[in-house]
Amino acid sequence: xxxxxxxxxxxxxxxxxxxxxxxxxxxxxxxxxxxxxxxxxxxxxxxxxxxxxxxxxxxxxxxxxxxxxxxxxxxxxxxxxxxxxxxxxxxxxxxxxxxxxxxxxxxxxxxxxxxxxxxxxxxxxxxxxxxxxxxxxxxxxxxxxxxxxxxxxxxxxxxxxxxxxxxxxxxxxxxxxxxxxxxxxxxxxxxxxxxx
Amino acid sequence: xxxxxxxxxxxxxxxxxxxxxxxxxxxxxxxxxxxxxxxxxxxxxxxxxxxxxxxxxxxxxxxxxxxxxxxxxxxxxxxxxxxxxxx
Numbered sequence: 001x002x003x004x005x006x007x008x009x010x011x012x013x014x015x016x017x018x019x020x021x022x023x024x025x026x027x028x029x030x031x032x033x034x035x036x037x038x039x040x041x042x043x044x045x046x047x048x049x050x051x052x053x054x055x056x057x058x059x060x061x062x063x064x065x066x067x068x069x070x071x072x073x074x075x076x077x078x079x080x081x082x083x084x085x086x087x088x089x090x091x092x093x094x095x096x097x098x099x100x101x102x103x104x105x106x107x108x109x110x111x112x113x114x115x116x117x118x119x120x121x122x123x124x125x126x127x128x129x130x131x132x133x134x135x136x137x138x139x140x141x142x143x144x145x146x147x148x149x150x151x152x153x154x155x156x157x158x159x160x161x162x163x164x165x166x167x168x169x170x171x172x173x174x175x176x177x178x179x180x181x182x183x184x185x186x187x188x189x190x191x192x193x194x195x196x
Numbered sequence: 197x198x199x200x201x202x203x204x205x206x207x208x209x210x211x212x213x214x215x216x217x218x219x220x221x222x223x224x225x226x227x228x229x230x231x232x233x234x235x236x237x238x239x240x241x242x243x244x245x246x247x248x249x250x251x252x253x254x255x256x257x258x259x260x261x262x263x264x265x266x267x268x269x270x271x272x273x274x275x276x277x278x279x280x281x282x283x
Contacts, residue, residue, distance in 0.1 A: 015258035028264060035272045042276055046283030065218045069211060076207040079251045080200060172253070179251045183244050186214075187272075190240035194221030195233045195280065 019173030027180050030143075034184050037136045041191045044128055053196060055129040058122050060113060064193040067109050071182040074102035078151070078175045085158040085171050092158035099178065100151040103144055110141055133192055140184055147181045150174040206250040213243050234277045241273035 017024065045052045081095035117123075117130075124134040154174045157167055164170075217239045220232055248265050249255040255262070 015262070016253070016256055017258060017261060018253045024261060024264075028268065031268055031272075035268070035275075038272065038276055039279060042279045043283060046279070061218065061222075065214060068214050072207060072210045072214065075247060075251045076203060079203050079253075083200065083203075176252050179247055182251070183247045186243045186247070187240045190217060190221070190236050191276075194217060194236045196229050 018176050020169055023173045023176065027176060030180060031184070034187070037132075037139075038187055038191055041132055041136070042195075044132065045195070048128070049196075051127055051129050055122075055127060055133075056193070056196060058117060058120060059133070059193055060116070061193050063109050063113050064189050067106050068185060068189050070102050070106050070109070071185050074099040074106075075179050075182040077102070078154075078178050081154065081158060082171050082175045085160075086168055088160040090160045092160070093155040096151050096155035096158055100148055100155070103148040103151065106144055107141065110137065136188060137192070140181070140188060143181045143184065147174075147178045150177055203250060206246050210243050210246055213239050230281065233280050237276050237280065238273060241269050245269045 077095045077099040081092050081099065084092035084095065114134075122130050124131050151174065154171055156162070157164065157171055157174075217236045221236045245266070248269070249262075252265075254265050257265075
């Protein structure tokens with residue numbers, strides 16, 4: 001009698017697309033749009049270096065760095081949340097809610113920054129640097145809000161008792177969108193706060 | 197393999213890289229921006245690559261998707277550094 005051997009998993013050889021292919025067109029498209037934003041910041045710096053040097057000190061590097069660490073930590077929680085959810089571990093929803101708490105902290109710090117800049121007379125109309133700062137970080141903040149809605153959905157999907165179709169695929173898709181939020185901020189932070 | 201330990205290690209690397217770029221991007225090095233700024237941009241995109249490969253799990257994705265992501269990271273980093281130095 002022959003023993004049936006398990007066929008090698010196709011995902012091992014051919015790879016596994018996190019989420020679904022259509023999502024990646026959106027994510028990569030968003031990354032390209034932000035790449036144009038990144039280039040625009042450096043073109044402005046090339047044309048008006050003095051504008052950057054006189055405007056940048058108004059930004060708080062400490063708050064920017066804190067927000068970077070907050071988003072990195074949220075990404076760690078989401079990545080582990082996906083892993084635990086796949087294993088039907090009951091702790092998974094808590095990790096997504098932890099990431100949601102990070103998102104609230106990020107938005108709170110951003111609100112402090114905006115308020116502080118406004119109090120000191122800096123608005124989107126002050127000069128081109130602040131126009132770019134408010135528009136690009138504002139669009140990014142919109143991503144944070146959208147991603148937060150995703151994290152709430154993920155915390156429900158991640159319940160070990162959830163039996164819905166495509167559960168893991170939805171969780172991966174929401175997670176990848178959240179990592180995109182983290183990834184875009186990493187570059188925005190470097191270009192707006194650190195590169196003179 | 198996407199494991200908890202590896203994910204934690206990548207997070208620690210990303211935190212250290214953030215603190216490193218904050219330190220070298222600090223104001224007292226403003227006069228050496230031709231070295232500092234490209235370094236800060238390069239560190240940012242190395243971090244982006246870590247986020248993609250580990251957190252987004254693109255390390256285990258089909259070649260086409262991984263290649264598209266890697267190409268984005270390489271081209272964006274290169275174009276931004278050239279834009280900074282040449283413009």
